[in-house]
Amino acid sequence: MLFPTVQFAIFFPIVLALSWALMPRQALWKPFIIVASYVFYACANPKFALLLGGVTLGNQAAAVLIHRTGSETRRKWILGVTVALDLGVLAVFKYYAFFVQSFADGLDDVGLTFPLPLLTIALPVGVSFFTFQAISYVVDVKRRLVAPASTVDVAVYLSFFPHLVAGPIVRAREFLPQLAAPRDPNRVAVGSGLALVGLGLVKKVVIADYLARTVVDPVFAVPQSYSAPDAWLAAYAYTAQIYCDFSGYTDIAIGLALLMGYVFPQNFRSPYRSLGFRDFWRRWHMTLSRFLRDFLYIPLGGNRKGKWKTYRNLFLTMLLGGLWHGAAWTFVLWGAFHGLGLCLEHAFSRHWERVWKWLRWLITFHLVVFGWILFRSQSLDEAGHMLAQLASPGAATLWSAPVVAAIVVVIGLQLLPSRGVENFQIRIERLRPAVIAGGLAILILIVGATVPSQGVAPFIYFRF
Amino acid sequence: MARDDSLMERFEQHGLSRFRARDAVWAVLLVSTLLVVLAGDSARRAGEQMNPGIGRDLVLLVGKPAGAIADALPFARLADKATAWASPDEALNGQGSFATLAASPAGIPPVTPDAFTPAQLGTKPPAPRPLKRVLVTGDSMSTPLDTSVARALAGTGVKVTREPHLGSGISKSFLVDWGELSSTQVRKLHPDAVVVFIGANEGFPFERDGREIKCCGAPWAAEYANRVRAMMNTYRADGRARVYWVKLPTVRSKPRSAIGRVVNAAIDVAAEPWKSQVRVIDTIATFTPNGYRDAMEIDGQDTIVRQPDGIHFNDAGSAYLARIVLDRVRQDFAVER
Numbered sequence: 001m002l003f004p005t006v007q008f009a010i011f012f013p014i015v016l017a018l019s020w021a022l023m024p025r026q027a028l029w030k031p032f033i034i035v036a037s038y039v040f041y042a043c044a045n046p047k048f049a050l051l052l053g054g055v056t057l058g059n060q061a062a063a064v065l066i067h068r069t070g071s072e073t074r075r076k077w078i079l080g081v082t083v084a085l086d087l088g089v090l091a092v093f094k095y096y097a098f099f100v101q102s103f104a105d106g107l108d109d110v111g112l113t114f115p116l117p118l119l120t121i122a123l124p125v126g127v128s129f130f131t132f133q134a135i136s137y138v139v140d141v142k143r144r145l146v147a148p149a150s151t152v153d154v155a156v157y158l159s160f161f162p163h164l165v166a167g168p169i170v171r172a173r174e175f176l177p178q179l180a181a182p183r184d185p186n187r188v189a190v191g192s193g194l195a196l197v198g199l200g201l202v203k204k205v206v207i208a209d210y211l212a213r214t215v216v217d218p219v220f221a222v223p224q225s226y227s228a229p230d231a232w233l234a235a236y237a238y239t240a241q242i243y244c245d246f247s248g249y250t251d252i253a254i255g256l257a258l259l260m261g262y263v264f265p266q267n268f269r270s271p272y273r274s275l276g277f278r279d280f281w282r283r284w285h286m287t288l289s290r291f292l293r294d295f296l297y298i299p300l301g302g303n304r305k306g307k308w309k310t311y312r313n314l315f316l317t318m319l320l321g322g323l324w325h326g327a328a329w330t331f332v333l334w335g336a337f338h339g340l341g342l343c344l345e346h347a348f349s350r351h352w353e354r355v356w357k358w359l360r361w362l363i364t365f366h367l368v369v370f371g372w373i374l375f376r377s378q379s380l381d382e383a384g385h386m387l388a389q390l391a392s393p394g395a396a397t398l399w400s401a402p403v404v405a406a407i408v409v410v411i412g413l414q415l416l417p418s419r420g421v422e423n424f425q426i427r428i429e430r431l432r433p434a435v436i437a438g439g440l441a442i443l444i445l446i447v448g449a450t451v452p453s454q455g456v457a458p459f460i461y462f463r464f
Numbered sequence: 465m466a467r468d469d470s471l472m473e474r475f476e477q478h479g480l481s482r483f484r485a486r487d488a489v490w491a492v493l494l495v496s497t498l499l500v501v502l503a504g505d506s507a508r509r510a511g512e513q514m515n516p517g518i519g520r521d522l523v524l525l526v527g528k529p530a531g532a533i534a535d536a537l538p539f540a541r542l543a544d545k546a547t548a549w550a551s552p553d554e555a556l557n558g559q560g561s562f563a564t565l566a567a568s569p570a571g572i573p574p575v576t577p578d579a580f581t582p583a584q585l586g587t588k589p590p591a592p593r594p595l596k597r598v599l600v601t602g603d604s605m606s607t608p609l610d611t612s613v614a615r616a617l618a619g620t621g622v623k624v625t626r627e628p629h630l631g632s633g634i635s636k637s638f639l640v641d642w643g644e645l646s647s648t649q650v651r652k653l654h655p656d657a658v659v660v661f662i663g664a665n666e667g668f669p670f671e672r673d674g675r676e677i678k679c680c681g682a683p684w685a686a687e688y689a690n691r692v693r694a695m696m697n698t699y700r701a702d703g704r705a706r707v708y709w710v711k712l713p714t715v716r717s718k719p720r721s722a723i724g725r726v727v728n729a730a731i732d733v734a735a736e737p738w739k740s741q742v743r744v745i746d747t748i749a750t751f752t753p754n755g756y757r758d759a760m761e762i763d764g765q766d767t768i769v770r771q772p773d774g775i776h777f778n779d780a781g782s783a784y785l786a787r788i789v790l791d792r793v794r795q796d797f798a799v800e801r
Contacts, residue, residue: 006510007519009499010526013492020485043519101768108765118759120772174472185485189475194491213552221611221626224618258475259488265470290470378608378779426478433483437491441498448503449547 001043003252004205004447011040012256015161019260023182030152030179037159041125044165048124051089056151056158058085059134063141063148079142086131086138093127098327126165128324130158132291137172139295146173153179162257166249168267169287175262183261191429194436196255198443203248205447207406211241213452215398220376223386227394231386237403238376239369240410243271246285265290270414272368275360276352277341280368292321310346315339325375330383334374341367361415502543504534513631513639560647560698562637562691578703578738595620595797599655599699601627602662605712608779609661612786620800625653633665634691635679643691646698650705657793658699661710664775667723680726689730696734700741706796707742708789709735714752716774721756743792750788751781 001008015036022029042049062082066075091099097120104116137154140146149157149172157175219226219234226234247268254264271284281289297317303310315336322335345352352360377383413421428436475481500507508531511523534540582589598617600610610626617624627649632640642662649655667679670687677683692709699707711731712724728748735742751760751769759768762784769781777785793799 006507006527007523009496010507010523013489013496016492017489020489023485097768097772104766116766118766118768120758120768120770120774120778122772122774171470174470183485187481188483188485188488189481190483190488190491192475192480193488194495210552218626221608222614222618222624225614225624259492261485263472263475265472266474287470378611426480429478429480430482433487433491434494437494438498441495441502444495444499445502445543446547446550448506449550450552452552 001040003249003256004201004451007043011036016259020185023185023261026182029182030156034152034155034159037156037161037164040161041159041164044125045122048127051093051124051127052130052159053155055086055089055131055134056155058082059138059158060148060151060154063138063154066138066142067148075142079138082138083135086135090127090131093121093123095323095327096121102329129167129169130164132169133158133172135295136169136291140172146176149176149179160257160262162253162260162262163264166246166253167285167287168250168253168264169291170264171287171290174265178262185261188261189258189429190433191431191436193255193258194433194440195425195429196251196258198436198440200248200251200253200255201444201447203244203251205248206450207410208241208244208248210450211237211244211403211406214400215403216241216376219398220378220382220386223382223389226389226397227392228390229394229396230398231389231392233396233398233403233407235369235373235386235390236407236411239272239372240407242372242375243268244410270418272365272411272414273361273418274364274368275357276345276364277338277367278345280364281338281342288321288324292317296320307347311343314342314346318342328378329380330374330377333380333383334371337371337374365411500530500533501537501539502534503540504530504532505540507531509638513636554648556641556644556648559651560643560694561641562643562694563641565643565690565694576737578740579736581739584739589795592794592796592798593656595622595656595793595799597653597655598622598624598657598659598793599627599649599653600624600659600661601629601649602660602710603632603664604628604630604776605664605710606659606661608782609659609710609777609785609789612779612782613659613789615783616786616790617799622799625655631665632662633668634662634688634695635666635668635670635684643694643698646695650698650701654701655699655705657706657708657797659708659710659789659793660695660699663712663724663727666727667720680723685726685730685733688727689734692731692734693737696738696742700738703741705741706793707738708745708792709742710745710785710789711747713747713777714756716756716770720775743796745789745792747785751777751785 001011015033019029019033019036022032038049038052041052059082062078066078069075069078097118100116100118104114104118107114137146137157141148148154153176156179157170157172160170160175163170215230215234215237219230220238223231223234250267254267257264265287267285267287269283269286271280274280274283297313300313300316301309302313316339318339319332319335322331322333322338325331325334355363373386374383377386504527507523507527509527511520511527514520514523598613600606600613607626607628607630610624610628614624614626629640629645632642634642637643649658666688669679670677670684672687677687696707696709699705709731711728714721715724731744735744751757756774758770758774759766761767762769762780767780769777769784771778790799
């Protein structure tokens with residue numbers, strides 16, 4: 001079920017009202033929210049609900065086993081097998097076709113043929129997110145950062161519908177404590193919840209989809225047909241689109257959870273005002289950055305084993321982070337590019353920090369835009385075409401005031417002093433809920449009118 | 465890498481968690497009520513557009529009364545007018561609508577010379593003319609075929625317009641009336657060649673003279689063929705343009721494949737009057753000769769050609785299909801290579 005649909009608009013008020021009605025009786029609330037979340041998930045494909053259930057039970061069994069085991073070696077083994085199984089789920093559903101096709105192509109290139117089962121497997125929505133959350137739970141139990149929760153609590157944690165399909169990646173130690181007692185019905189951030197839902201809808205449906213339809217999709221489909229002005233516009237437009245699409249989804253998810261009394265971690269903090277790659281990853285998809293840092297970079301050794309191993313760890317972390325986004329060489333290259341950027345920034349940090357701030361911003365921003373070209377392109381060839389077109393003289397055919405305005409607003413707002421924007425947001429979120437609700441209804445009407453007859457495009461991160 | 469800055473306390477810090485749960489419920493109910501009054505018909509329409517099943521029934525359970533309330537009050541019409549400026553959809557003027565198709569044409573339809581190809585008659589085909597404008601359209605099947613066609617023709621001076629209408633169908637005219645849409649496309653774009661690939665969302669019942677024609681018997685196939693024929697007639701533009709109608713490949717789902725078989729039969733019948741202008745391109749012989757398959761040999765290399773949904777072609781499959789389509793186009797038009 002997509003958030004910006006009539007189905008969800010019917011689903012959510014019913015679930016919200018019942019959720020608060022049942023909240024004082026946790027023995028009823030928890031099964032109810034699990035059923036509601038599974039209904040939400042099964043709308044995409046009921047079979048995938050079985051996978052979610054399997055991942056939940058498998059990881060819970062492992063967590064309990066780890067907790068009960070005294071021997072550190074055995075705990076490590078159980079954890080290793082569990083993480084391998086979780087990654088196996090990802091490998092089968094997400095990467096099977098990619099790896100087998102790449103392997104077959106590789107064999108073919110050296111003149112060998114081997115009959116490989118070339119199959120496509122339907123990708124369960126959100127599999128990358130709930131397997132990562134499951135891994136975080138088991139690892140945190142192994143590290144004794146959390147005690148194993150009840151199976152029901154783990155099922156709520158992994159299936160809770162606001163974060164189920166595209167994050168944010170909520171850590172067990174952030175969410176499970178919120179399940180320990182009923183949420184306080186007198187301390188709900190209603191204004192923030194409603195405002196975030198409205199903001200997310202505008203970002204996704206109005207800005208992201210508009211930029212995709214008018215500029216990004218046409219140019220990235222056939223870059224050869226466009227010259228430099230349009231190629232640059234498409235690159236900037238995609239930079240704005242992907243931020244609005246993903247942070248829009250996150251805003252809605254956080255807003256819905258708030259209305260239900262739960263808090264999710266922040267996932268974005270004005271990423272396009274970054275002054276370097278490190279800064280960028282502290283602001284972009286923050287919950288993934290934390291996951292990669294805590295479960296990949298640090299276990300690899302982090303920065304504790306010398307300069308070169310730090311670079312290796314940074315590079316590997318980002319390379320795998322790139323691959324997490326999708327089964328394609330363009331994502332791998334995107335990850336490698338960011339990994340290289342982080343390594344260079346580490347190596348030359350003293351020099352880099354002496355550069356004027358505005359120049360650091362300009363360079364970082366354009367390197368990020370370059371990365372998005374790799375990320376958005378369907379293949380390495382297409383990325384090459386797109387990059388070549390950035391230097392191909394010709395006329396601007398897609399430039400229009402609304403497109404330029406949308407890009408400038410999305411990127412420009414992030415460059416404003418954050419205190420001012422935050423204060424404005426807080427002032428709105430403090431308004432009476434009825435006032436915000438009225439505004440939200442009008443906003444939804446206008447947003448709904450901007451949706452083409454074929455409906456809302458799926459969120460970009462649904463694929464990951 | 466990032467520090468631990470999940471900011472879980474951010475709503476507490478700013479004093480924003482100061483409302484009650486009942487405020488949340490009332491606020492969401494207020495939003496819902498306003499939306500029912502101002503746009504209740506959208507909920508009904510959304511339900512009507514869904515595939516049959518429990519989901520559709522549930523949406524209609526809410527959508528029908530919501531639509532009735534919106535119809536009874538003047539606010540929805542006012543809201544419609546007030547927000548019309550924001551719609552990205554092109555207004556269709558009713559020309560060519562399927563609703564205007566005659567149910568049973570009187571007399572014997574005449575056979576015209578357009579029904580014969582030069583090859584059938586053993587005559588010399590006309591010299592290929594230059595290709596200037598190509599339209600690639602259809603439902604989600606037409607993408608990424610449209611992209612592959614555009615890429616293949618990049619740098620040849622041919623303008624390729626891609627117009628996929630995702631989720632639409634010829635039997636789903638409550639969503640998009642392809643009769644009207646095809647008229648608008650031709651009037652706006654004047655294409656020399658039109659590539660059509662549609663059929664992923666078919667199987668919806670037709671309504672004719674107040675009765676429902678359910679999929680997929682001969683009456684449904686006949687109605688479908690009439691609609692396809694009307695579109696072919698529009699796209700061929702009195703013989704000025706050529707139409708390349710791509711038939712459906714076998715899909716993984718058996719019920720969907722059964723619908724696809726009827727759709728393909730209807731396409732063959734629909735194209736009969738204009739064999740020299742409407743080229744029907746078969747995909748089954750190439751992609752699924754012995755039933756559904758994910759992969760096939762392309763240029764001597766085993767390649768996955770379908771998307772995981774078992775319906776659509778992926779980039780490699782679309783690129784191969786584009787080659788087949790463009791080979792056919794090059795028989796009719798002179799295209800720079």
